[in-house]
Amino acid sequence: MSNLRQRAAAPSRSLSPTLPGTPGLDHPAHLDQILVGDCVAMMERLPAGSVDAIFADPPYNLQLEGGLTRPDQSKVDAVDDDWDKFDSFEAYDAFTRAWLIACRRVLKPNGTIWVIGSYHNIFRVGTILQDLGYWVLNDIVWRKANPMPNFRGKRFTNAHETMIWASRSQDAKSYTFNYEAMKAFNDDLQMRSDWLLPICTGSERLKDGEGAKLHPTQKPEALLYRVLLSSTNPGDVVLDPFSGTGTTAAVARMMGRHFVGIERDPAYAEAARKRIAAVTPASAEGLASQRPKRAEPRIPFGAVLEAGLLTPGDELTDAKGRHKALVRADGTLEVAGTTGSIHKIGAHVQGLDACNGWTFWHTQKDGAPRPIDDLRARIREGLGLAS
């Protein structure tokens, strides 16, 4: 499902000719359209209680100041668009409150809303959702498989974004949650609140005429696929008030859901329309066949310390006891004043360029020497899960 456009057959004139549950004659004019305009004003023109689900990717209010360069002095192409600039938290809150109120009016009583954000804005979004009477069902963490690194070494790598999933009110008990479908999707394990997905790159990422990214914050289709699979049914109406390049609409169409997109920028709206027109709705069988990738979890050496399998100050040796190293609190080793990772120090004592520290270093803690890779294996067993 990485690229809906690539799987497209001939574009159809009518955008949703075969969708269930909406006879052509009753098909409201705004359905399966990208509407151009301010999202609050446009939503106020939609019928109350007409939407099954909302996915919203509002401005994050990043509050960036200077520029940022990579270690090779290349410039990071930051989000510096006007639409992401707000004078204050108060201004951002007022904006957020306004569009969330409009969303709540058009949402069906058992409808749900998704909002995605980062630490810059998601706390304010969550607070306002709660204050307006929405009822938070989950917060979902999108773990980015390939996030941008931290270039200055001043913080943790910002490797995730947060989505809030909420019902219209606390007493809405019959919201859609396709528990069985998500469990099947996740190799028969309950779908957790943390999802590992790559960011939107490659041919899926829309480009402008010069080959640069068309939109600074295009979301991956796989993310929307999970959102819509979990909380909507075929034939449902999905609203996206910040439609952008139309990812929500494109995935909704592919999945047999109706969509309403609202976008302020006519250029983005036009690009979205072309993208959506090229989407071929999937067959029911095709929709059922999607499976996520699973990966072996990577265990850092520090986790062995955290798990108590080794203790700072312990001694490691190679298999024959020729080299000795001291374990330090941060998961590094120390040999005669030189410190570094298990791999670096393993290479260093052997005079090599590289070394797999997991198999080179041994501990005698419980009797005979055994490779520390055994300790890693025990942690993996204990965790008993992937992805």
Next chain:
Amino acid sequence: MSNLRQRAAAPSRSLSPTLPGTPGLDHPAHLDQILVGDCVAMMERLPAGSVDAIFADPPYNLQLEGGLTRPDQSKVDAVDDDWDKFDSFEAYDAFTRAWLIACRRVLKPNGTIWVIGSYHNIFRVGTILQDLGYWVLNDIVWRKANPMPNFRGKRFTNAHETMIWASRSQDAKSYTFNYEAMKAFNDDLQMRSDWLLPICTGSERLKDGEGAKLHPTQKPEALLYRVLLSSTNPGDVVLDPFSGTGTTAAVARMMGRHFVGIERDPAYAEAARKRIAAVTPASAEGLASQRPKRAEPRIPFGAVLEAGLLTPGDELTDAKGRHKALVRADGTLEVAGTTGSIHKIGAHVQGLDACNGWTFWHTQKDGAPRPIDDLRARIREGLGLAS
């Protein structure tokens, strides 16, 4: 490190006899103690600007109604303690604001605060942190390796909690972040914002007289280990205003940090004191961690000439031999009539704004090209300042 108590030797009377940086006579009475009382009142009695870091695990305001049962009808032991009940979001906000204000007063200008929570409360905590002038540095996701499943099949498995890490204000630029230590801890990759750790179980989990868990929300020591390793140094003072079973204090003591715990419930405080007394602090060598390069003594390029490792008139090149420069007697370089520092000339020949000349320029004096940073390293070793 799964169970500090198991590794304990004979309990010591004085809780931190060997901590650095705090001579016994000046040791304030509240240091390395669990104080019993309301956290706001107690914090108001602490000196302003006296704390390096705060870890707070406040009530989550879970808003549970009715009991929760598993599929086999067994009852889930939920958090239903009085301290987790608030009449409204407004009441919870007022409570949160009060203790975060008190925290901000006792925090040093370059101190940082960690707050952990779930979707029930973390958005309100984050909003209030921002409103009070704290500056969010990261939000960290604790991915639970073994979360409680969702028994009703109505939501995603709630498999994570969120921590907010914030500095006291936006202009506090010199907060502690042990970047190199965390990178080494994570097998030489930058530490990301998502941490996979098991919940607190087994012998680490404190039990009451009947073998039931003593506290409903005891956090794993591994979580605090990462928190304190990343954002504090040995000898720092760590405050936990909701101390509970004393996990923060126990890990702080093991890691050679001072602690101040505040707990309302005398029974929890007493259990924490016993737990802490049984902790053996790690050795100084074990506590050493990767030192940041910025902290190493500065060596001017001229020192390389003084040491005879290069000679005026020598030629330097970049790694691929595309650029050549002449070494001059005053420690500057010259390229086609332009002279300047190794950094300035490195930037100049590449047409960039900046350049680290130590890694850009190479010498072939002893065979294969190697960066002049190697020469600097040899001087540092000669000074006996390595490690």
Next chain:
DNA sequence: GAGAGCTGTGAATCTGGGG
């Protein structure tokens, strides 16, 4: 053609000390 190697880039609140 296969594979190694080089280059570019992504929602980013991203330096610090001395004069």
Next chain:
DNA sequence: GCCCCAGATTCACAGCTCT
């Protein structure tokens, strides 16, 4: 406060060139 400048700082992919 400002200005100057030394010098520290990146991971996973995609896509291209070169052998």
